[in-house]
Amino acid sequence: MSSVPVIPKILSVGDIMEMGAYWSIHARDEPAFERYLALLTSMSHLPPSPRTPILLGLRLLHLLLTNPPHYHTTLARISTTHQAVQFVVQLEQCLGEGTYQRLVVAREQVPVEEYKWFVDELLEKVRGELAVGLEKSFKELTIASAAALLLLNESQVPQLVEFAKKRGWDVQGDKILFPPHKVSIAEETSSKWMISNALNYATALEQIV
Template sequence: MSLDLQQSVSELQKLFDSGKKDEVAKLATQLKIKLAQSGLYFAPPDADPQSLLAARSILEIATFNALRRSNLVSYAQYNAALQPFYVNLANKLPPSPNRPIIIGLELLAMLSEGKYSQFHMTLEALDVADLGDVFVRWPVDLERWMMEGAYNKVYRARERVPREEYAVLLDRLMGTIREQIALTIETSYPSLPLANAAQLLFFKDGETSALVKFASERGWSLEPSTQTFTFPKSPIPDIALAAIAAHDSSRIAMDIAGGKGIKRGAPMQSMIRPALELAHELESIV
Protein backbone atom coordinates (compact mmCIF):
# COMPACT_ATOMS: atom_id res chain seq x y z
CA MET A 1 0.00 0.00 0.00
CA SER A 2 2.80 2.38 0.93
CA LEU A 3 4.58 1.88 -2.41
CA ASP A 4 1.39 2.50 -4.38
CA LEU A 5 0.74 5.67 -2.40
CA GLN A 6 4.27 6.93 -2.98
CA GLN A 7 3.80 6.48 -6.71
CA SER A 8 0.47 8.30 -6.48
CA VAL A 9 2.11 11.19 -4.62
CA SER A 10 4.78 11.46 -7.31
CA GLU A 11 2.18 11.47 -10.07
CA LEU A 12 0.03 14.03 -8.27
CA GLN A 13 3.00 16.28 -7.58
CA LYS A 14 4.11 16.11 -11.21
CA LEU A 15 0.67 17.17 -12.43
CA PHE A 16 0.55 19.95 -9.84
CA ASP A 17 3.97 21.29 -10.82
CA SER A 18 2.84 21.27 -14.46
CA GLY A 19 -0.15 23.44 -13.63
CA LYS A 20 -2.70 20.84 -14.74
CA LYS A 21 -5.29 21.86 -12.16
CA ASP A 22 -8.24 19.86 -13.48
CA GLU A 23 -6.20 16.68 -13.76
CA VAL A 24 -4.88 17.18 -10.24
CA ALA A 25 -8.42 17.63 -8.94
CA LYS A 26 -9.61 14.47 -10.68
CA LEU A 27 -6.74 12.33 -9.39
CA ALA A 28 -6.98 13.84 -5.90
CA THR A 29 -10.65 12.86 -5.72
CA GLN A 30 -9.82 9.29 -6.70
CA LEU A 31 -7.03 9.13 -4.12
CA LYS A 32 -9.28 10.60 -1.43
CA ILE A 33 -11.70 7.73 -1.95
CA LYS A 34 -8.86 5.21 -1.68
CA LEU A 35 -7.58 6.87 1.48
CA ALA A 36 -11.06 6.78 3.00
CA GLN A 37 -11.51 3.12 2.11
CA SER A 38 -8.18 2.23 3.72
CA GLY A 39 -8.82 4.45 6.74
CA LEU A 40 -5.74 6.59 6.10
CA TYR A 41 -7.91 9.62 5.35
CA PHE A 42 -8.68 9.81 9.07
CA ALA A 43 -5.02 9.78 10.19
CA PRO A 44 -5.11 6.59 12.30
CA PRO A 45 -2.16 6.68 14.74
CA ASP A 46 -1.50 2.93 14.41
CA ALA A 47 -1.00 3.05 10.62
CA ASP A 48 2.33 2.69 8.85
CA PRO A 49 4.23 6.03 9.10
CA GLN A 50 5.21 5.98 5.43
CA SER A 51 1.61 5.52 4.39
CA LEU A 52 0.58 8.36 6.68
CA LEU A 53 3.24 10.62 5.18
CA ALA A 54 2.00 9.82 1.69
CA ALA A 55 -1.60 10.49 2.70
CA ARG A 56 -0.59 13.82 4.23
CA SER A 57 1.23 14.83 1.05
CA ILE A 58 -1.78 13.94 -1.09
CA LEU A 59 -4.07 16.08 1.06
CA GLU A 60 -1.62 19.00 1.04
CA ILE A 61 -1.38 19.01 -2.74
CA ALA A 62 -5.15 18.70 -3.02
CA THR A 63 -5.58 21.64 -0.63
CA PHE A 64 -3.29 23.88 -2.66
CA ASN A 65 -4.86 22.85 -5.94
CA ALA A 66 -8.38 23.53 -4.68
CA LEU A 67 -7.41 27.15 -4.02
CA ARG A 68 -5.70 27.48 -7.38
CA ARG A 69 -8.99 26.41 -8.92
CA SER A 70 -10.83 28.91 -6.69
CA ASN A 71 -12.84 26.03 -5.23
CA LEU A 72 -13.27 27.22 -1.66
CA VAL A 73 -15.56 24.34 -0.70
CA SER A 74 -12.97 21.72 -1.65
CA TYR A 75 -10.27 23.78 0.01
CA ALA A 76 -12.17 23.76 3.31
CA GLN A 77 -12.74 20.00 3.09
CA TYR A 78 -9.15 19.07 2.31
CA ASN A 79 -7.81 21.54 4.87
CA ALA A 80 -10.04 20.04 7.57
CA ALA A 81 -8.83 16.54 6.67
CA LEU A 82 -5.22 17.69 7.07
CA GLN A 83 -5.52 18.90 10.65
CA PRO A 84 -5.40 15.45 12.38
CA PHE A 85 -2.14 14.73 10.55
CA TYR A 86 -0.60 17.89 12.00
CA VAL A 87 -2.11 17.76 15.48
CA ASN A 88 -2.74 14.12 16.39
CA LEU A 89 0.34 12.72 14.67
CA ALA A 90 2.79 15.45 15.66
CA ASN A 91 4.87 12.98 17.67
CA LYS A 92 4.77 10.25 15.04
CA LEU A 93 5.46 12.07 11.78
CA PRO A 94 8.24 14.54 10.95
CA PRO A 95 7.11 18.16 10.54
CA SER A 96 5.78 19.02 7.12
CA PRO A 97 7.55 21.83 5.24
CA ASN A 98 4.11 22.81 3.95
CA ARG A 99 2.65 23.35 7.41
CA PRO A 100 3.51 27.10 7.64
CA ILE A 101 1.88 27.63 4.24
CA ILE A 102 -1.25 25.84 5.40
CA ILE A 103 -1.33 27.94 8.58
CA GLY A 104 -0.97 31.17 6.62
CA LEU A 105 -3.79 30.19 4.28
CA GLU A 106 -6.01 29.31 7.24
CA LEU A 107 -5.39 32.72 8.80
CA LEU A 108 -6.10 34.49 5.53
CA ALA A 109 -9.29 32.48 5.06
CA MET A 110 -10.44 33.55 8.54
CA LEU A 111 -9.78 37.20 7.71
CA SER A 112 -11.68 36.96 4.45
CA GLU A 113 -14.68 35.52 6.32
CA GLY A 114 -14.54 38.11 9.10
CA LYS A 115 -13.67 35.51 11.76
CA TYR A 116 -11.45 37.85 13.75
CA SER A 117 -11.73 36.14 17.14
CA GLN A 118 -10.86 32.77 15.59
CA PHE A 119 -7.96 34.46 13.80
CA HIS A 120 -6.48 35.71 17.07
CA MET A 121 -7.09 32.47 18.94
CA THR A 122 -5.24 30.59 16.20
CA LEU A 123 -2.33 33.01 16.47
CA GLU A 124 -2.14 32.56 20.23
CA ALA A 125 -1.85 28.79 19.81
CA LEU A 126 1.12 28.99 17.41
CA ASP A 127 4.75 28.46 18.34
CA VAL A 128 7.18 31.36 18.17
CA ALA A 129 8.92 29.70 15.22
CA ASP A 130 5.64 29.57 13.29
CA LEU A 131 4.92 33.23 13.99
CA GLY A 132 8.24 34.18 12.42
CA ASP A 133 7.58 32.32 9.18
CA VAL A 134 7.02 34.51 6.13
CA PHE A 135 3.86 32.61 5.14
CA VAL A 136 2.34 33.25 8.58
CA ARG A 137 3.52 36.85 8.91
CA TRP A 138 1.85 37.81 5.63
CA PRO A 139 -1.78 37.48 6.81
CA VAL A 140 -0.77 38.94 10.19
CA ASP A 141 0.42 42.07 8.38
CA LEU A 142 -2.85 42.21 6.46
CA GLU A 143 -4.87 42.06 9.66
CA ARG A 144 -2.81 44.86 11.21
CA TRP A 145 -3.33 47.08 8.16
CA MET A 146 -7.06 46.37 8.26
CA MET A 147 -7.25 47.42 11.91
CA GLU A 148 -5.36 50.60 11.00
CA GLY A 149 -7.74 51.27 8.12
CA ALA A 150 -4.82 51.12 5.68
CA TYR A 151 -6.85 49.32 3.02
CA ASN A 152 -4.53 50.61 0.30
CA LYS A 153 -1.75 48.46 1.76
CA VAL A 154 -4.01 45.43 1.72
CA TYR A 155 -4.88 46.16 -1.90
CA ARG A 156 -1.24 46.52 -2.94
CA ALA A 157 -0.32 43.31 -1.12
CA ARG A 158 -1.46 41.38 -4.19
CA GLU A 159 1.74 42.49 -5.89
CA ARG A 160 3.78 40.38 -3.47
CA VAL A 161 1.73 37.33 -2.56
CA PRO A 162 4.06 34.59 -1.27
CA ARG A 163 2.26 31.91 -3.30
CA GLU A 164 -0.44 31.68 -5.93
CA GLU A 165 -2.94 30.22 -3.46
CA TYR A 166 -2.82 33.37 -1.33
CA ALA A 167 -4.06 35.53 -4.21
CA VAL A 168 -7.40 33.72 -4.32
CA LEU A 169 -8.12 34.35 -0.65
CA LEU A 170 -6.81 37.91 -0.88
CA ASP A 171 -9.32 38.61 -3.66
CA ARG A 172 -12.09 37.39 -1.37
CA LEU A 173 -10.74 39.58 1.43
CA MET A 174 -10.77 42.60 -0.87
CA GLY A 175 -14.39 41.78 -1.68
CA THR A 176 -15.18 41.93 2.03
CA ILE A 177 -13.32 45.23 2.38
CA ARG A 178 -15.17 46.70 -0.60
CA GLU A 179 -18.49 45.81 1.00
CA GLN A 180 -17.46 47.60 4.19
CA ILE A 181 -16.31 50.68 2.29
CA ALA A 182 -19.46 50.70 0.15
CA LEU A 183 -21.59 50.62 3.29
CA THR A 184 -19.78 53.67 4.61
CA ILE A 185 -20.21 55.46 1.28
CA GLU A 186 -23.94 54.79 1.23
CA THR A 187 -24.42 56.18 4.72
CA SER A 188 -22.18 59.22 4.13
CA TYR A 189 -23.10 60.56 0.68
CA PRO A 190 -26.31 61.01 -1.32
CA SER A 191 -24.31 60.51 -4.52
CA LEU A 192 -20.74 60.03 -5.71
CA PRO A 193 -18.98 60.40 -9.07
CA LEU A 194 -17.99 57.12 -10.67
CA ALA A 195 -14.32 58.10 -10.71
CA ASN A 196 -14.33 58.76 -6.98
CA ALA A 197 -16.18 55.53 -6.27
CA ALA A 198 -13.59 53.61 -8.28
CA GLN A 199 -10.80 55.16 -6.25
CA LEU A 200 -12.45 54.53 -2.89
CA LEU A 201 -13.34 50.94 -3.76
CA PHE A 202 -9.95 50.11 -5.30
CA PHE A 203 -11.14 49.45 -8.83
CA LYS A 204 -8.32 50.10 -11.29
CA ASP A 205 -8.52 51.82 -14.67
CA GLY A 206 -10.17 49.44 -17.08
CA GLU A 207 -12.32 47.85 -14.36
CA THR A 208 -15.30 50.15 -14.86
CA SER A 209 -17.58 47.28 -15.87
CA ALA A 210 -16.67 45.43 -12.66
CA LEU A 211 -17.41 48.58 -10.64
CA VAL A 212 -20.78 49.08 -12.35
CA LYS A 213 -21.68 45.45 -11.68
CA PHE A 214 -20.67 45.80 -8.03
CA ALA A 215 -22.74 48.98 -7.71
CA SER A 216 -25.75 47.45 -9.44
CA GLU A 217 -25.73 44.51 -7.02
CA ARG A 218 -25.98 47.00 -4.16
CA GLY A 219 -28.84 48.89 -5.78
CA TRP A 220 -26.84 51.94 -6.84
CA SER A 221 -28.05 53.90 -9.86
CA LEU A 222 -25.64 55.34 -12.42
CA GLU A 223 -26.59 58.55 -14.21
CA PRO A 224 -24.99 58.20 -17.68
CA SER A 225 -24.81 61.93 -18.43
CA THR A 226 -22.93 62.84 -15.25
CA GLN A 227 -21.32 59.45 -14.56
CA THR A 228 -22.52 59.71 -10.97
CA PHE A 229 -23.83 57.02 -8.65
CA THR A 230 -26.86 57.69 -6.48
CA PHE A 231 -27.72 55.44 -3.57
CA PRO A 232 -31.04 53.93 -2.49
CA LYS A 233 -32.96 56.29 -0.25
CA SER A 234 -33.94 55.13 3.22
CA PRO A 235 -35.86 56.64 6.14
CA ILE A 236 -34.07 58.70 8.75
CA PRO A 237 -32.14 56.21 10.91
CA ASP A 238 -33.01 55.80 14.54
CA ILE A 239 -30.36 54.47 16.89
CA ALA A 240 -32.93 52.82 19.13
CA LEU A 241 -34.22 50.68 16.27
CA ALA A 242 -30.65 49.94 15.25
CA ALA A 243 -29.82 48.63 18.71
CA ILE A 244 -32.94 46.45 18.77
CA ALA A 245 -32.20 45.08 15.31
CA ALA A 246 -28.62 44.29 16.29
CA HIS A 247 -29.85 42.36 19.32
CA ASP A 248 -32.88 40.71 17.70
CA SER A 249 -33.39 41.11 13.97
CA SER A 250 -36.58 39.04 13.88
CA ARG A 251 -39.60 40.49 12.11
CA ILE A 252 -41.61 40.41 15.37
CA ALA A 253 -39.06 42.51 17.24
CA MET A 254 -38.85 44.96 14.37
CA ASP A 255 -42.62 45.29 14.16
CA ILE A 256 -42.93 45.85 17.90
CA ALA A 257 -40.30 48.56 17.70
CA GLY A 258 -42.06 50.10 14.73
CA GLY A 259 -45.38 50.04 16.59
CA LYS A 260 -43.83 52.13 19.34
CA GLY A 261 -43.04 54.88 16.93
CA ILE A 262 -39.41 53.99 16.23
CA LYS A 263 -38.51 54.76 12.64
CA ARG A 264 -36.88 52.12 10.52
CA GLY A 265 -33.38 53.05 9.44
CA ALA A 266 -31.39 50.53 7.41
CA PRO A 267 -28.17 52.57 7.30
CA MET A 268 -27.88 52.90 11.06
CA GLN A 269 -28.76 49.23 11.53
CA SER A 270 -25.98 48.20 9.21
CA MET A 271 -23.51 50.39 11.07
CA ILE A 272 -24.48 49.39 14.60
CA ARG A 273 -24.68 45.63 14.03
CA PRO A 274 -21.05 45.17 12.87
CA ALA A 275 -19.87 47.45 15.67
CA LEU A 276 -21.66 45.41 18.33
CA GLU A 277 -20.52 42.11 16.83
CA LEU A 278 -16.92 43.33 16.72
CA ALA A 279 -17.15 44.50 20.33
CA HIS A 280 -18.48 41.07 21.31
CA GLU A 281 -15.62 39.33 19.50
CA LEU A 282 -13.02 41.60 21.09
CA GLU A 283 -14.53 40.92 24.50
CA SER A 284 -14.27 37.17 23.94
CA ILE A 285 -10.61 37.56 22.96
CA VAL A 286 -9.77 39.51 26.11
Protein backbone atom coordinates in the same frame (compact mmCIF):
# COMPACT_ATOMS: atom_id res chain seq x y z
CA MET B 1 25.06 -1.26 -19.99
CA SER B 2 21.50 -1.12 -18.70
CA SER B 3 20.23 2.05 -17.07
CA VAL B 4 19.06 2.07 -13.47
CA PRO B 5 15.28 2.38 -13.33
CA VAL B 6 13.91 5.47 -11.59
CA ILE B 7 11.79 4.51 -8.62
CA PRO B 8 8.93 6.97 -8.22
CA LYS B 9 8.56 8.59 -4.84
CA ILE B 10 5.75 7.13 -2.78
CA LEU B 11 3.50 9.92 -1.59
CA SER B 12 2.61 9.99 2.07
CA VAL B 13 -0.89 10.68 3.34
CA GLY B 14 0.27 14.16 4.33
CA ASP B 15 1.57 14.81 0.81
CA ILE B 16 -1.78 13.80 -0.66
CA MET B 17 -3.73 16.01 1.74
CA GLU B 18 -1.47 18.99 1.01
CA MET B 19 -1.78 18.47 -2.73
CA GLY B 20 -5.55 18.24 -2.30
CA ALA B 21 -5.58 21.57 -0.45
CA TYR B 22 -3.63 23.21 -3.26
CA TRP B 23 -5.90 21.64 -5.87
CA SER B 24 -9.04 22.91 -4.10
CA ILE B 25 -7.68 26.46 -4.18
CA HIS B 26 -7.04 26.30 -7.92
CA ALA B 27 -10.51 24.80 -8.36
CA ARG B 28 -12.01 27.60 -6.20
CA ASP B 29 -13.64 24.87 -4.11
CA GLU B 30 -13.81 26.35 -0.62
CA PRO B 31 -15.65 23.42 1.04
CA ALA B 32 -12.99 21.02 -0.28
CA PHE B 33 -10.24 23.31 0.98
CA GLU B 34 -11.83 23.35 4.43
CA ARG B 35 -12.05 19.54 4.45
CA TYR B 36 -8.40 19.10 3.47
CA LEU B 37 -7.31 21.61 6.12
CA ALA B 38 -9.38 19.82 8.75
CA LEU B 39 -7.73 16.53 7.82
CA LEU B 40 -4.26 18.07 7.91
CA THR B 41 -4.97 19.63 11.30
CA SER B 42 -6.06 16.25 12.67
CA MET B 43 -2.76 14.73 11.47
CA SER B 44 -0.53 17.05 13.50
CA HIS B 45 1.72 14.09 14.32
CA LEU B 46 3.06 14.06 10.75
CA PRO B 47 6.46 15.68 10.15
CA PRO B 48 6.32 19.17 8.55
CA SER B 49 6.96 19.54 4.84
CA PRO B 50 8.20 22.53 2.78
CA ARG B 51 4.52 23.28 2.08
CA THR B 52 3.52 23.40 5.76
CA PRO B 53 4.18 27.14 6.43
CA ILE B 54 2.41 28.14 3.21
CA LEU B 55 -0.64 26.04 4.09
CA LEU B 56 -0.59 27.44 7.63
CA GLY B 57 -0.68 30.95 6.20
CA LEU B 58 -3.56 29.94 3.91
CA ARG B 59 -5.41 28.52 6.88
CA LEU B 60 -4.96 31.77 8.82
CA LEU B 61 -6.07 33.82 5.83
CA HIS B 62 -9.18 31.67 5.47
CA LEU B 63 -9.95 32.08 9.17
CA LEU B 64 -9.46 35.85 8.92
CA LEU B 65 -12.19 35.81 6.28
CA THR B 66 -14.62 33.39 7.86
CA ASN B 67 -13.96 33.24 11.61
CA PRO B 68 -11.89 36.13 13.03
CA PRO B 69 -12.11 34.94 16.69
CA HIS B 70 -10.73 31.53 15.68
CA TYR B 71 -8.05 33.31 13.66
CA HIS B 72 -6.78 35.06 16.77
CA THR B 73 -6.81 31.93 18.94
CA THR B 74 -4.99 29.96 16.22
CA LEU B 75 -2.43 32.73 15.75
CA ALA B 76 -1.69 32.74 19.48
CA ARG B 77 -0.66 29.07 19.32
CA ILE B 78 1.82 29.22 16.43
CA SER B 79 5.08 30.86 15.45
CA THR B 80 4.76 34.01 13.37
CA THR B 81 8.34 34.05 12.10
CA HIS B 82 7.67 32.58 8.66
CA GLN B 83 7.05 35.04 5.83
CA ALA B 84 3.78 33.35 4.85
CA VAL B 85 2.35 33.82 8.33
CA GLN B 86 3.72 37.36 8.69
CA PHE B 87 1.96 38.26 5.45
CA VAL B 88 -1.42 37.34 6.93
CA VAL B 89 -0.65 39.16 10.19
CA GLN B 90 0.11 42.31 8.18
CA LEU B 91 -3.20 41.97 6.32
CA GLU B 92 -5.04 41.76 9.63
CA GLN B 93 -3.23 44.90 10.79
CA CYS B 94 -4.41 46.69 7.63
CA LEU B 95 -7.99 45.78 8.50
CA GLY B 96 -7.58 46.94 12.08
CA GLU B 97 -6.02 50.26 11.05
CA GLY B 98 -8.44 50.86 8.18
CA THR B 99 -5.53 51.22 5.71
CA TYR B 100 -7.45 49.32 3.07
CA GLN B 101 -5.38 50.46 0.09
CA ARG B 102 -2.51 48.40 1.50
CA LEU B 103 -4.61 45.31 0.78
CA VAL B 104 -4.46 46.18 -2.92
CA VAL B 105 -0.68 46.55 -2.71
CA ALA B 106 -0.38 43.33 -0.71
CA ARG B 107 -2.18 41.37 -3.42
CA GLU B 108 0.83 41.87 -5.67
CA GLN B 109 3.21 40.77 -2.91
CA VAL B 110 1.69 37.42 -1.95
CA PRO B 111 4.12 34.66 -0.86
CA VAL B 112 2.60 32.31 -3.48
CA GLU B 113 -0.10 32.74 -6.14
CA GLU B 114 -2.56 30.60 -4.16
CA TYR B 115 -2.93 33.45 -1.64
CA LYS B 116 -4.52 35.74 -4.25
CA TRP B 117 -7.87 33.95 -4.13
CA PHE B 118 -8.35 34.68 -0.44
CA VAL B 119 -6.90 38.20 -0.72
CA ASP B 120 -9.46 38.89 -3.48
CA GLU B 121 -12.20 37.54 -1.21
CA LEU B 122 -10.95 39.81 1.57
CA LEU B 123 -10.99 42.80 -0.77
CA GLU B 124 -14.57 42.00 -1.79
CA LYS B 125 -15.59 41.82 1.87
CA VAL B 126 -13.98 45.18 2.61
CA ARG B 127 -15.45 46.64 -0.55
CA GLY B 128 -18.91 45.60 0.63
CA GLU B 129 -18.37 47.33 3.97
CA LEU B 130 -17.09 50.46 2.26
CA ALA B 131 -20.12 50.42 -0.04
CA VAL B 132 -22.42 50.51 2.99
CA GLY B 133 -20.46 53.52 4.21
CA LEU B 134 -20.88 55.27 0.86
CA GLU B 135 -24.62 54.68 0.92
CA LYS B 136 -24.87 56.18 4.39
CA SER B 137 -22.52 59.12 3.83
CA PHE B 138 -23.23 60.43 0.31
CA LYS B 139 -26.15 61.20 -1.96
CA GLU B 140 -23.99 60.96 -5.08
CA LEU B 141 -20.37 60.58 -6.19
CA THR B 142 -18.50 60.70 -9.45
CA ILE B 143 -17.55 57.31 -10.80
CA ALA B 144 -13.87 58.20 -10.38
CA SER B 145 -14.34 59.08 -6.69
CA ALA B 146 -16.44 56.00 -6.03
CA ALA B 147 -13.84 53.79 -7.70
CA ALA B 148 -11.04 55.22 -5.55
CA LEU B 149 -13.06 54.76 -2.36
CA LEU B 150 -13.93 51.17 -3.32
CA LEU B 151 -10.28 50.25 -3.92
CA LEU B 152 -10.67 50.11 -7.69
CA ASN B 153 -8.58 51.79 -10.37
CA GLU B 154 -9.56 53.46 -13.65
CA SER B 155 -9.28 50.23 -15.64
CA GLN B 156 -11.85 48.63 -13.31
CA VAL B 157 -14.70 51.06 -14.04
CA PRO B 158 -16.76 48.30 -15.77
CA GLN B 159 -16.39 46.25 -12.59
CA LEU B 160 -17.57 49.25 -10.57
CA VAL B 161 -20.63 49.72 -12.79
CA GLU B 162 -21.54 46.06 -12.36
CA PHE B 163 -20.99 46.36 -8.60
CA ALA B 164 -23.22 49.45 -8.51
CA LYS B 165 -26.05 47.70 -10.35
CA LYS B 166 -25.96 44.76 -7.94
CA ARG B 167 -26.37 47.17 -5.01
CA GLY B 168 -29.20 49.05 -6.69
CA TRP B 169 -27.22 52.25 -7.28
CA ASP B 170 -28.25 54.51 -10.13
CA VAL B 171 -25.44 55.13 -12.63
CA GLN B 172 -26.04 58.32 -14.65
CA GLY B 173 -23.25 59.45 -16.95
CA ASP B 174 -20.13 59.92 -14.83
CA LYS B 175 -22.04 59.88 -11.55
CA ILE B 176 -23.45 57.32 -9.15
CA LEU B 177 -26.61 58.22 -7.24
CA PHE B 178 -27.25 56.39 -3.99
CA PRO B 179 -30.75 55.50 -2.74
CA PRO B 180 -32.05 57.46 0.27
CA HIS B 181 -30.84 55.97 3.52
CA LYS B 182 -31.75 57.13 7.02
CA VAL B 183 -29.07 56.48 9.62
CA SER B 184 -28.33 57.36 13.21
CA ILE B 185 -25.66 59.91 14.14
CA ALA B 186 -23.41 57.10 15.44
CA GLU B 187 -23.72 55.17 12.15
CA GLU B 188 -23.04 58.28 10.10
CA THR B 189 -19.95 59.17 12.15
CA SER B 190 -18.58 55.63 11.87
CA SER B 191 -19.20 55.49 8.12
CA LYS B 192 -17.60 58.85 7.46
CA TRP B 193 -14.54 57.86 9.51
CA MET B 194 -14.10 54.67 7.49
CA ILE B 195 -14.52 56.44 4.15
CA SER B 196 -12.28 59.35 5.17
CA ASN B 197 -9.59 56.95 6.32
CA ALA B 198 -9.67 55.07 3.02
CA LEU B 199 -9.63 58.28 0.98
CA ASN B 200 -6.75 59.84 2.93
CA TYR B 201 -4.64 56.71 2.52
CA ALA B 202 -5.42 56.49 -1.20
CA THR B 203 -4.36 60.13 -1.62
CA ALA B 204 -1.14 59.50 0.31
CA LEU B 205 -0.29 56.56 -1.91
CA GLU B 206 -0.85 58.61 -5.06
CA GLN B 207 1.51 61.29 -3.76
CA ILE B 208 4.19 58.68 -3.01
CA VAL B 209 3.90 57.24 -6.53
